[in-house]
Amino acid sequence: MVNEKLIFVTNDDSYASKGFKAAIEVARRFGKVIAIAPDTVQSGKSQAITLFDMLRLREISKSEDVEVYSLNGTPVDCVKFALDYFLKDRKIDLMISGINHGANSAVNVLYSGTMGAAIEAAFYGIPSIGLSNLDHSDDADFEASIEYGTRIVRSVVESAHPTPLCLNVNIPILPVEQIKGIKICRQTRGYWKDEFYKRTDPYGRDYYWLTGGFDNLEPDAEDSDEWALKSGYVAVVPIQVDLTAYSQMEQLREILK
Secondary structure, three states, X not given: OOOOOEEEEEOOOOOOOHHHHHHHHHHOOOOEXXXXXXXXXXOOOOXXXXXXXXXXXXXXXXXXXXXXXXXXXXXXXXXXXXXXXXXXXXXXXXXXXXXXXXXXXXXXXXXXXXXXXHHHHHHOOOOEEEEEEOOOOOOOOOHHHHHHHHHHHHXXXXXXXXXXXXXXXXXXXXXXXXXXXXXXXEOOOEXXXXXXXXXXXXXXXXXXXXXXXXXXXXXXXXOEHHHHHHOOEEEEEEOOOOOOOHHHHHHHHHXXX
């Protein structure tokens, strides 16, 4: 088909994850799919790239409408490799990252390899959608994520959307019929309270595990993504990369004049 769309798919949970297969299921409804994902779990990699190790591409499966590959790198490595080399002479109509096992709402967007990849693709002018399911389990139910992911992708594909476009989409752990709809939100203000647990291995060497919990600074803010998810909505946050604190610029001009 001459006008068939080309959809690029990646994630941070590896090519073997159930969520990656769900993302491909969404993407293939809109055109030909080429998917390159990390060969191992790369959660929390954000915008990390590989500078001092070689990258290797491996074909996983190939059919007329879906090609799947793994790369021994980060999610952003997968995007850069695809757009600057593997697919550099082809027009990518849409990029989907995910479907992530676990939330990428609030400040998680800064750490997320899923969203790191989506943001990277948006740098290239490609409309990009990061999809995340709040269920962390390996065997998470992706029925609602596929349903709402398809609705959102269709709306983007069929509309005159703003550019650049990068959407952070989070789907609550609910059956499709219990989800109330889609809310356009802002990122919730909050932070992680990190804790390190010290242990000792059988050889007497100390090691540490990072854990902690999210502290929501505005639990009742009805325009925030955390509130939307808690209330049974799919949360959609448009993402931009400009980190400038504009509200501080005038005061700094006075301080530093």
